[in-house]
Amino acid sequence: MKRQFSAGIVSYHKENDMLCYLLLYYFGGYWDFPKGKIEEGENKLQTALRELKEETGLDAQIVRGFEDHVEYFFRAEGELFFKTVFFFLGKVQITKISLSHEHLDYGWFGYEQAYEQLTYQNSKDVLERANQFLAEFV
Helix, strand or coil: CEEEEEEEEEEEEEECCEEEEEEEEECCCEEECCEEECCCCCCHHHHHHHHHHHHHCCCCEEEEEEEEEEEEEEEECCEEEEEEEEEEEEECCCCCCCCCCCEEEEEEEEHHHHHHHCCCHHHHHHHHHHHHHHHHHC
């Protein structure tokens, strides 16, 4: 079994005192946060910021004190992988994005709608923890 490591950012902004979260619609037919593989010489945070920039054109101000991760198995090209994805929380000022060729669509969603829109339960769990962190500490 192979290991794979990725990192991403739960991106948000405030609109009329409501938190809105950025989700991307991937070609695989699922909604998720911007994320990607950790490259040689990068740390988790560098990867997360690079992926956000590459996939959306956005920069984020990282919210200190929040780091999360999910782990899961997946199969690709007949091989089994065990993947860990690290997540950070980032505030963005600009909400218009330049969608990369890797995605079909994007949206800014309030918490409840983002929770429903996310395809995978582990991503919903990350969103729930991020939203709770923002409510308590920011």
